[in-house]
Amino acid sequence: MDAMLQQYPVITEIPVAWGEMDALNHVNNVVYFRYFETARLDYFKEASLMDDIKDTGVGPVLGETSARYRLPVTYPDTLLVGSKVTRIEEDRFTMAYEIFSKKMGAVTTRGTALVVMFDFKNNTKAQISPKLRETIEAIEARKVQPANASI
Template sequence: MEELLKDYPVITEISVAWGEMDALNHVNNAVYFRYFETARLEYFSHINLMEDMAITKVGPVLGDTYCRYKLPVTYPDTLLIGSRITHLEADRFTMEYQIVSKKMNKVTTTGTATIVMFDFVTNKKANISDKLMQAIEETYPHGVTTV
């Protein structure tokens, strides 16, 4: 399982809840976006983004998100969600996610998200701070493309 997530610097573990399954007896498609959100926030914690936002009032907003379902997940299971930032621009970055089922030992789902930095005082887009840029590049230095 480590091999499936070796390129993801932050790994989030989530237990599948019975109530996340739908009438077709697998995890409902919308739940994966909550899984991604949980992994994204853990990544943000890893790079101190939320602490920085409390001071600067500049923080992340979700620009878009995408999910590719490969295998259905069912209860009970534990998922490992790898997250990484692969693309940086002045005011945004792209995150990638990979979900691995412990029960199946396979990748079940992949996804991406574009995160735009936003100034909550001026209500306008903002640039990524040098401090945050450095934290992102240090977390995954070999896979980040900077524009």
Template sequence: MAESDLLQDYPVRTEISVAWGEMDALQHVNNAVYFRYFETARIDYCQAIHLMETLASMNVGPVVSETQCRYKMPVTFPDTLTVGSKVIEMRDDRFTMEYAIFSAKHQAITTVGRATIVMFDFKSGQKAAIPKVVREYITKVEARDPL
């Protein structure tokens, strides 16, 4: 199946080239590297929803509280990956993202993952509500509406 078909439900997509140095002694991408791939995709998603600009003046920001990964098949150098990201749940103070990694070499989804992102007030040291404008941006991105 084509990338566009397999990642059609993911509104934000990030292209990543596999680096030789990301492989381990078993000659595939090391398991910890996938969390960096997810981080890169998460930052792209945050840029798409203008999260950092919106929250900078409020002294509030996103903190990863939980993350997980499921490896479906090994990835090796050389390869180009596309990481799809989307928000699958929003609560008062957090949202959950889901990721899928598509391999150009294998023409398949090789890895899936999730992360829970909590809004945190750095001044008070407490969780904070997701601002209304951020909720609106997420809703627009997920609906593929231009911001």
């Protein structure tokens, strides 16, 4: 596995589906944002962020996202998507992603996301709670390698 991927505390394994290919015989660029979304939701699950919405009415919304494509991905392949938080501010945090292809043995794509906390009851931005900040810091303090992610 790429040494950089070891710097991501949450790793999501995603098989490439045939239907994700485009006319140029590689995964369509929009699909990478779905991969990032899947990884982001896995991170949110680790942080119990989606459970908190039920209790507080405050949750994450995507403010901005980007991707940098390095190598085209083709079917069949299995991808490992690393996710981490690189910056925490009062009402938002920045995430980084890295997609590693098992077939190629290389990083194919890097991405970022700006996640803003939002109070859905009052329709306004919200502060990151001390509990969420501590949880993110605890997740970032560990480096995880999934048991099912052998290369």
